Amino acid sequence: MFTSTLRLYCTAVQRLVAFIGRGVSILMPMIALVIAFEVFARYFLNKPTIWAYDLSLFLSGYLAALGGAYAQQRKAHINVDILYLSVSANVKRIFHLVSGALAIFFMAVVVLVSIDKFNEALNFNYRRMSEWAPPMHHFWMMLIVACSLLILQIISDIINDLYHLVTGRDLVPVSDEDAEDDNGN
Amino acid sequence: AEHNWRFANLYTRGTAFGEVYGNLAKNIEEMSNGRIKVKMMYAGEGVDTKGILGAVKSGLITMGATFQPMNAGELPAGIVEVGLPGGTADVGELSVLFHEKGWNEVLTKAYGEQGLVYLDPYIQPPVYLLTKKEIKSVEDFKGLKLRAPGAYGKFVRNLGASPVSLTWSEIYTGLATGVIDGSIGSNLIDHRDGNHVEVAKYMYRLPLAGAQVLPVFVNQKAWNKLPDDLKAIVKAATAVHAREQMTKSRLWESEAIADMEAKGMKWSPAPSAEDKAAWTKAGESLWDEYSAQDKHSKALIDILKKQ
Amino acid sequence: MEIELLTGVLLLCILVAFAIGTPVGLALGGIAMAIGYSTWGEGIFNIVPSTFESILFSFILLAIPLYIYMGQLLTRSGIGDAMFNASQLVIGKVRGSLAISVVGVCSMIGAMVGIIGAGIMTSGSIALKPMLERGYDKRLALGVIMAGGGLGILIPPSVPMIMFAASTQNSVGKMFIAALVPAVVTIVLLVTYIVISCKINPEKAPLGTGAEAKMTPEQKFRTLRDGLLSVLLIVAVLGSIISGIATPTESGAIGVVGAIILAFFFKRFRFGLFKSAGLETAMLVSVAMWIILGATLFSNFHLLMGVQDMVAGFTSDLGLPPLGVVIMMQLVMLLLGFIIDEFIIVLMCAPLFTPIVVDLGFDPIWFGILMILNIEIAVQTPPYGFALFYLKGIAPPDVTMLDIYKSVTPFILIKLLVLILCLLFPDAVMWLPNKIMG
Ligand code: NA
């Protein structure tokens, strides 16, 4: 029962993070399109927009921040693996626990201050400084979501590591979904 | 020290303006006999220039000096405070506006709402526009692509130009290659520092706004911890700072002009009376727009209209 | 806590976190917040919003996603390879010729981008795969990418150069021109090194498999045509910058549109390719940005605690001869590369050091070029440097950090040689700008 609850949690987080991580990649062509349009509007129509500058920044901010959890899931974040590669799998798992605790602490800090900023942005109607002046509150909400996803993903990784340390078995068998993405490489 | 403060400003270490802010920090320390210790944070040192306002609100930085257009979305009244396009350059007139006609009270409230104590503002030289081509009449603005953020963007659009959003570090390249035809700088000294005259020669005679009024503010909680005598000392030090800003910035402005002229800067011809009228009109039409956006802006502009 | 002690504690924590393999960005951010909390209290958490806002709203950094995306589209559609296939058709018989073509392509990319991250990750996206596929030594390939990508801040336009000129009131144009000779010297030395090291170790750079020789004339023609068209895209992007159509950052978007058009033209456009390029770019961008976020948080905390005063105190009153002072400053900047990024090094050191150097009778433009050369080295010197992490991000999964360290070492030495040459022979830097601008 306990094991299946853990497994359910890990699978659910896996799906959620992968869904959002893959979803935000659609922002990439949008960023390019927005900026290309701005260049077109300015150079050929002599009518620069007031929105392209901020919009492209919002989109890239969303892309970068929300992709963090998916990168964690795919073990894509960069680490210095000199000692790390030379230790056994179980020592690695213990290392993960320490790293995970530090990362969760960091992300929790970001979530907490972002909640404050979100409320402040709502109360005072904070906007970007530009003529377009789009509201800022959703950016802080996005950071709350992005960092919470990272926390969920790291907790899932920690559960997997702990489970393996205690039982010697994998909690969730390595899924085929991971392999699927690598085809493009 | 009894009070350890951090004071952030927009200028880099070692620049002339940076030194003036450094002197304010030093003065507070000296005048308080070391009871307040002030650590200067220059541009790029810990807090991004646009983030100073927020950092002082939260108490990360105790005291800040900023350029209000950078925070137009957070504290819209600051845009009116710094000087709307078409505003006055008369220092005496500005002083009356702030100290006698009630701007200080309105701004104290606007900053106070966000957890900031508004100290005596100071005056810096006005905003000017640099263009690649000579501007012979206001008509020449039609179709020009000008890097002019926020309020200044709306102003140049009223003159028929197209405001372009461009990040500061791309202005030089943008002018050199012709992505933009001109750019405004926060004052003539900044134009000199950015070396923009190398790639755009013509300075327009009329400033976009008159003199600029800039704020110094302190985190509310840190301020409340000060006993009355120290509060008085900080206020006295900001008054000294305001005078130093006034005298030094005038001197530096004329030095900057000389430097730029030596590098080939030219002034566009003096505008005609009609040009001046068109210029003022382009500015005034923005008043109502800003008034409608924010209650403190409205209070400030109402006072301005009564003059 | 004294700043010296604090710096020691911070560096120690980094070493431990790096040793146990904590992701770099999360480690740096987490350490800054944890140490900050224990020395300052929870007030330090307020450093997060201004840091995150300034990084995520930096238009300059948008060059990173745009140029990587362009690179990914070119590579995945096979257009990028066409460039190298064509070069192999022409100079394939020269050992190491592919690496030499890569240096050439990197130089062109360097002329488009103005920041280090975009230079390295774009060069890596386009040029790493062709080298590895042809059996080039992994380390040689990675080192070439790093050395070539780093040219992004040495070949104009360059954001750090603009920042240097502004904060010391010097001519940007003069800086840009002064960088040309050192850039050419660097490129020549890189090519020389590649040729010599491939002569000594031929297995590092296998000659073509002979595929080119077996091609029919029609295939040869097609390869050359495809290669030429893809080079044309780079030329077009460069042209859009020079002709004032777009800024260097925006031109990345023009490159993306151009790459898509070329893919259609070559009938290589598939929706799957479009999707996988987007996914891969998103991942790379996210990884790079989280490193920048954590590292900036770390350096902002360190700056708030006063590391800049430590640097200022360190270089004054040492009683060294003039050139000794300049060398000391170079060492300080190399060390700063451990903890802060290219922009902050310039913002902090340019106004601190330049007046001293000018007082000693040196030319500020010369010193500025030394600073740029230095930063190029500082950000890729092991164990810690942004550029190292960017390179690992773009490298295949089996590449370890140790591979990266080893691969960059000879190229760092070359760049150090250029720095020393420019230090000892100021005329090499100043001759061209003095001739052109007087
Ligand atoms: Na460049």
Ligand code: NA
């Ligand atoms: Na380094």
